[in-house]
Amino acid sequence: MNDVYGQPAPWPLKIIIEPKEYYLGEEGVIVLNITNNACSGRVDKKDIMSWTNQEKSVTDPFVKRAEEMISEGRLLAYTLISEEQYVVGDKEYGNYKLSLYGVCVGEPIEIRSVAIWFSWKGFGRALISSIEREAKLKAFDAAYYIINGQDAGSSIVVEIVFQFPSTLPPELVPTDPVVPNIEVTMRLPSGTIWTFDRGFKVNGGLTIIPSRTFKLKIMDNSGEMPVPSGILRIQALIHTYYLREYTFSEGSEILIERLPDEYDYLVTVLHESPYTGTEEVFRAIMNSYELASSGALKTNLYNLKIVPLDLLGRQLNGAQVFLNNITKTSKDGVAVFNLVPAGNFTLNVKWMNEDVLKQWIWIGYHSTLNPSGAVPEYITLTTNVGDLIVQVSDAEGNPIGAYFSVSGPGVEINEKHERDGLLILHQLPLSEYQILVKNYSEVVDRIVSASILHRPGKGEVSILKLPIYKVTLNVLTIDG
Template sequence: MFSLLLALGSLVLLTEPASAQPRWSFRANVTGTLYPGEEGTILVSVMNTECVNRVRMAKLDYTRHDFVRNVEEPQIEAIRARLEELKGLNLIGDYLIAENSSQLFGSVVRFNLTVFVYDYCTGRNAQVQKARVWFTWPGYGRSYSSEVVVGRTLPPFDVLGYVVTGSTSGFRIDLSFAFKVPKDIDSELLVPSTPVVELDAVVTKDQYTFGGPFGLREVVVTGSVRIEPFRTFELLITDSYGERPLPYATLRLQAHIYPFSLELRTGPDGRLLIRRLPDQYSYRAYVLFQTPVVEEPITVAVLDVEARGLAASGAIRTELYTVRVSVRDAKGRPVQGADVTLSPIEVIYAKEWRPVSVTTTGEGKAEFPLISRGNYSVSVRRLGIEVFSSSLYVGYHPTYGFREPNLDAVARLDDLKVSVVDGKGRPVPANVEVMMSPSGEVLASLTAPDGKVLLAQIPVIDYRIRVSVKSSLGTALVSEATARPGDGEGVTVRMPLFRVRLEARTADGRPLPEGTVRVDGASFELVGGSIALDLVPEGPHRISVTFRGAEVFTGELVVADDQERVLPASVYRLDLSFVDAEGNPVDVSWRASGAGLRKEGTGRSVTLDLVPDVQLELSVTYRFLNTSADLLRLTERVSSLAKEDRLVLPLARLRVSVVWDYGAPFSGSISLTYGNASVTGQVRNGEFSTGVPVPFGNYSFRVADGFGNVLSSGVVHHRGETIRITVRTVRIAVDVIDLFGTPVPGANVRVLLGPSPYRMGITDLTGRVEFTGLPERLSPYVVEVTVRDYVERKMVSASPTFTVPYVRVLDSLLSLLELGIVAVAVLAASAALALYSIRRPRS
């Protein structure tokens, strides 16, 4: 049997307004639970319910959709409820649920249905950028809001999908807002509340804000958020001024009438957290705290409070105060470092107590914080001596009311001044020891570089002063005196010390630039030729001066007042020039050594400045002919050498006169040898000089002629005078005769030296030629005689006679053959003449 179940609703036609600003429909459902003072979560589901178009009808039958197949009555009612909801939201115009068939399963009837939806809406996407929630609470409003960034596309509401599934999950955005309710919100606002939801969304082409008092169109909000009447807040417990937190204090809250109580403890910063304190009660609050002067926690505050008032104030001030003591000395100056003790006489609520002490600051202040009500004594001690005492009431007094617990303490303190001076009244550095009388306890051991000691703000009693001054000589002088703080200019301790200035000067009166001065075993280095000793004890002292390892002065110094003294030191300056035996400057290498001295150099002089009077060894080396010769080595005291201005060295130019034994000057070459050195030069006109000085001594010489023939050699002794060398010669006379002993004039005679002729000559009419001045060193000589084709040589050392194989005939020399031919010719001529005479006729 086919039956129809018809539910008619109103039909609304959707039209687009002709406005520049879009009108858009959003719906939001809110849930959540919040507590004052806590951050909670508000859940918001946002749907895009804008109806852009309407579709005339949609048919949902059981042959295609499971949700209407074999359904029971409760399911049908659920479908009808969704359709009614959509109709109420004007998302559909009407609907019809038709029963197609039914079956009985036991006692349960199941139906197959067809659902007709008329004039249902379809929409467009919206881009939701941001969302905000806030409550319309007086005094807070929109300024107390929470915002999230969404940045998502919100599809339009799917009418048919909601009918089929009953779920909006595919076309809604679920948002979560962190929201903190003010801890001090009014109690009447602690009820379920519906917040304002604002959406920043892009519809059509631009972004607009929807919802709230400034939106284009209100966002329809359903649901509510529970605001529970339980407050959470942080509480600070401090002293009565609100300045000092109470660490580890105990707070007890006891509800009036109702059996509710709470006990909490502060942390090190004096803060505690109260969680979800019921708002409907009033409470009595107790604060317990162990102050510095009690042995156990005592009550320091009792007050009646309400949860909202306590949360709004965020603090509890207790009956704890700061005792401030200002300590000044007899001159009205702040006292730093005094020990101030606060001793309880009676403390309210306390059974046992103890004293506490602090040290004053640079401003003379001492503070005792967190002191509870009661009667106290205050004492000030300096160096273990009590210099002030008084009493003080802290907190509200039943008779005198409340007074600030401040106290000005004038202590019995003043300054002790000690001055230490030398014999002339000048301040001197000292070590000062101050002791209490009569106990002898050392109050202070001080070093006073300027000789002045000021012990400020010490108890006014008698003190014993012991002064120790270290003298410039390293010894210590000690003196004692008695003093009392506040006695005018204090005490002056005079020490028998004086200033001494010692100046060391060289033998020529110049300041000794360096050295060590010893006074009674104490050593001082000279600075600029002097030392200044500020603290020399009165009396005699032994002094000495050491310079470069040598003691150059000794003596005694008697001190009875300030004094200056010049110390003549045996220190000299040596300026020595080097000259040869002729007085000419000479370049040499020199070396000087002695105790603490070792110098060397080159040049024509030596200058040694600031030399102590020690045995000085001086050696001089002269370089000549590529060799070196030790000219001088002497050892003498510096004071003796300082009297000289030059050293004459054993060297001079070596001058040689070379002559023949017959008195004529010699010309040639000469070679001189001294050790490994030698020099060769030319002897011109019998004279030779080395040109430069050479050391005195024995020289080997060799004299040679122009051909290099050594004509003389030997050893000469150079002492600066001219040396004479004589070259010895020999005479050779050569006689040439013929076979009959007749002298042969015109014969060529040569004296040979080796293969070369050395001298040449021609015999005279007597047949003789003489050779004189022949160096004896070259003999024997070879004499060669040439007569026509006849040549004869003899080695001779005396005067030889040569006989040539010729006969002198008149002025001619004829050989025997020539002589025979001549004889034949003469005979022939004689015969011819005779024959001619015979044959000639007689006239």
């Protein structure tokens, strides 16, 4: 980590950025040519080159490079001395000597790593890319460059892979070539290792194309379950001929490549529903930034958890629940219907092969029925299912034991004995049940029976009296 105390002066690096085009949401290789431009002193190099009996034009490239070095401050002056000149036709010949004055000389450094990032609000240095690259660079030798046209030992080419964000707000997308922030960690001649982020001479820039590449998921309304298949359509509003269509399956992410920022789009999702057939389950106007930032489209597909209850509020485990033409069996009291589109549906519940509920149910937004558009986590429904409770008593209302035979939907009981005369049958469809009750009297050696038609209810007890009486006999002596 750099120490603010004793901070060295910025090192004179020359960095050339290779001009290339990059797309938001894609990886790009940023190419930097880094040169050690140190200049701690100057020297003269007289008669560094000479030409004998040569056409003067052969000196032109060297003079041009000398002029370039003067413009960059690497050279103060030069002279080209001509001797014994003569002309042949339109060409000049002679002897020439090139001398350089005030040529920069400097110390070598060792590059350790290079990093880049952009000053984008919300991203900044958190989105940084770096590469470890160790290289020893001597100071750029202007004289060597003038003579040879290059000085490879003073430069390195660094390639850094940078992930451009797909969610960069449109107002931050640069319209002109942009220069990233560059950090170079190096070992100085003093042995100090330091990271410099300023003081460089930077040429060139990057062009960022305002088109985005991103992945998009198609989800249910809660955002928890992917939609397994369908068609995504993205159509420009003004230039309607600009239409993209993506078929997705198995809940996979859709790769949207280089969607331009310049349009607003009508975005729709079609889904083949087993409940209603092909449905448009999403429709919105969005731009490419909004699509990329969303990461997922929440469609008008809902996961319903339907809980059928009896009249006493208890769950019906194993009930058959019908939503339009789709049947589910309640498990642990809950019937689950996945990816149900918005709309009106017929809902039936069967219990013991009897219809115990039939109604309409609206799912999703409706201007009057459901203006909030919310769908509860659990939809509870009270069905026509209750308890059948019969108490047998004698003529005076005292409970007596009895044998019960019951016949009706879902029940066939033959002479079930209840010592206390109380029969309780839970969760029966609300229908009529034929109940036959028998009691055997040992006193008179006779079977007394009675039958009724009875319907289950919310726990009400039905009393069935048999013509049996309690007789008390007092045996007296002859005198009373």
